[in-house]
Amino acid sequence: MSQLQSAQLSPVENKAIFEQNGLPPQFNLDQFINYQIASLQGLSAVQQAMAKAQKPFSGVSVNTLAATVNDVDLAKPLADFPAVLNELKSVYLDHAVYFHHPRYMAHLNCPVTYPAVVAEHIIGAINTSVDTWDQSAGATLIEQKLIDWSCEKAKLPSTADGVFTSGGTQSNLMAMLVAREVAVSRYAPNHEVKLQGLPEVASRFRIYCSEVAHFSIQKAAALLGLGYNAVVPVATNSKMQMDMDALNHAIADSKAKGDLPIAVVITAGTTDFGSIDPVEDIAKLAKKEQLWCHVDGAYGGGLLVSEHHRSALNGIEQVDSITIDYHKSFMQPVSCSAFLLSDKRHFSHITLYADYLNPLAEAGNGTPNLVDKSLQTTRRFDALKLWLTLRTMGEAPLGRAFDKVIGLARQTHIVLNDHPDFEVINYPELSALVFRFAPEELKHNSDLLDTLNLHVRQTFLNTGEAMIARTKINGRHYLKFTLLNAQCQLSDVRAVLEQISTIAWQTYKEQK
Numbered sequence: 001m002s003q004l005q006s007a008q009l010s011p012v013e014n015k016a017i018f019e020q021n022g023l024p025p026q027f028n029l030d031q032f033i034n035y036q037i038a039s040l041q042g043l044s045a046v047q048q049a050m051a052k053a054q055k056p057f058s059g060v061s062v063n064t065l066a067a068t069v070n071d072v073d074l075a076k077p078l079a080d081f082p083a084v085l086n087e088l089k090s091v092y093l094d095h096a097v098y099f100h101h102p103r104y105m106a107h108l109n110c111p112v113t114y115p116a117v118v119a120e121h122i123i124g125a126i127n128t129s130v131d132t133w134d135q136s137a138g139a140t141l142i143e144q145k146l147i148d149w150s151c152e153k154a155k156l157p158s159t160a161d162g163v164f165t166s167g168g169t170q171s172n173l174m175a176m177l178v179a180r181e182v183a184v185s186r187y188a189p190n191h192e193v194k195l196q197g198l199p200e201v202a203s204r205f206r207i208y209c210s211e212v213a214h215f216s217i218q219k220a221a222a223l224l225g226l227g228y229n230a231v232v233p234v235a236t237n238s239k240m241q242m243d244m245d246a247l248n249h250a251i252a253d254s255k256a257k258g259d260l261p262i263a264v265v266i267t268a269g270t271t272d273f274g275s276i277d278p279v280e281d282i283a284k285l286a287k288k289e290q291l292w293c294h295v296d297g298a299y300g301g302g303l304l305v306s307e308h309h310r311s312a313l314n315g316i317e318q319v320d321s322i323t324i325d326y327h328k329s330f331m332q333p334v335s336c337s338a339f340l341l342s343d344k345r346h347f348s349h350i351t352l353y354a355d356y357l358n359p360l361a362e363a364g365n366g367t368p369n370l371v372d373k374s375l376q377t378t379r380r381f382d383a384l385k386l387w388l389t390l391r392t393m394g395e396a397p398l399g400r401a402f403d404k405v406i407g408l409a410r411q412t413h414i415v416l417n418d419h420p421d422f423e424v425i426n427y428p429e430l431s432a433l434v435f436r437f438a439p440e441e442l443k444h445n446s447d448l449l450d451t452l453n454l455h456v457r458q459t460f461l462n463t464g465e466a467m468i469a470r471t472k473i474n475g476r477h478y479l480k481f482t483l484l485n486a487q488c489q490l491s492d493v494r495a496v497l498e499q500i501s502t503i504a505w506q507t508y509k510e511q512k
């Protein structure tokens with residue numbers, strides 16, 4: 001604290017730290033003390049904001065906040081940095097959504113480790129771009145080592161490789177891109193998509209994923225010129241996992257119509273339910289049917305370091321590609337993700353050479369230019385966050401944290417099952433639960449239940465007391481918890497459930 005307080009300067013001193021002959025305050029060694037002071041002031045603002053955040057969200061309305069942001073005149077800079085931070089409170093910090101708060105239970109956002117937050121500082125200060133060796137050096141090697149570590153955790157063969165990405169959406173796009181290229185080389189062997197665009201036969205390509213897979217698969221198909229309709233949604237079983245019979249039928253159906261099955265996506269942790277498709281069975285079927293087999297482990301990837309639940313991913317070592325979001329189940333700040341390929345030669349489908357950047361001649365001499373494996377060019381050194389986390393504490397605490405929230409979700413499942421006011425949809429394989437307020441005496445009135453559950457969620461959005469998500473099942477409105485905070489206790493969950501009950505019953509009585 002004393003160091004934070006020493007960052008309290010007089011107005012004159014505060015003004016002086018950013019005055020550099022009218023030029024922007026540059027991050028230089030001779031300006032380091034200024035950076036240090038400004039950093040401590042910034043850190044202090046974060047500390048105050050977090051201390052003030054007694055609930056995960058202030059409940060501010062869009063209109064109110066938009067007016068505050070609109071009032072800022074960008075042409076008129078403020079007097080000094082403390083004033084800037086003070087303004088930041090009103091436009092952002094006071095009304096941010098706080099994922100570290102135990103009553104944040106909405107989406108797949110995690111609290112973060114503090115070595116990773118320190119890494120963010122270092123990433124920005126050095127400002128490495130990991131696209132080519134000559135802009136990166138050691139950062140390239142560190143990223144590569146973490147990729148190798150991730151491949152090892154998945155037990156991929158020694159031919160495996162990967163790259164950090166901006167998120168699961170980009171990783172899934174890369175997987176579908178490679179799948180499309182492999183299919184083109186099979187069905188239109190003399191065709192070069194990079195030069196000629198899509199061959200005609202591509203209109204018959206089909207990709208299979210469960211009906212509750214992430215929408216980024218459809219998005220990828222659209223971006224890749226295959227279209228939404230190329231993605232065949234496969235029915236799920238009662239555990240929200242892809243049903244093997246349904247998958248077999250869907251493939252046979254496509255073939256009968258003259259369509260060409262090219263890929264199957266195994267979701268290891270669906271966004272809504274955390275359900276894990278049968279990895280081993282699908283991988284086996286994919287081999288038999290010569291389909292590209294991709295695991296979307298954006299959510300469930302954290303099981304790779306879990307002590308108790310790693311076996312749920314058994315079979316992952318046999319697949320062709322994997323998506324992992326470290327920013328979901330490894331407690332890393334956004335963005336921090338990876339795309340892994342079992343056979344690194346397939347990265348050739350992504351590589352394009354530019355003379356100024358990564359000339360073809362360098363590819364042969366072993367210069368590690370990560371841009372050869374990436375859709376991005378200039379790219380952040382996001383790997384450093386995971387690096388500092390692992391070097392500070394190793395992987396075990398990350399696995400323990402994930403195991404803990406899975407345990408909490410399973411306890412919550414019991415509570416929901418026993419509670420007369422609630423109906424729960426899924427047994428949580430990971431840490432997501434879909435449920436709704438549906439007491440026996442109101443169950444016959446589906447429209448009323450929709451209204452009440454929607455109202456509950458909106459009330460929380462207005463008060464910020466807790467943040468919960470919503471989803472739709474068979475056209476009906478449900479509520480959702482995604483538990484990723486190992487500090488969240490069963491008592492927090494119980495308290496939120498009681499609040500939900502209270503709000504719903506009150507609304508019901510008012511409506512009558």
Ligand SMILES: *Cc1c(COP(=O)(O)O)cnc(C)c1O
Nearest residue numbers: 167168169214269271298299325
């Ligand atoms: C979150 C998620 C994605 C998308 O990942 P982003 O990091 O948000 O781009 C893809 N698949 C699944 C299963 C997810 O949960």
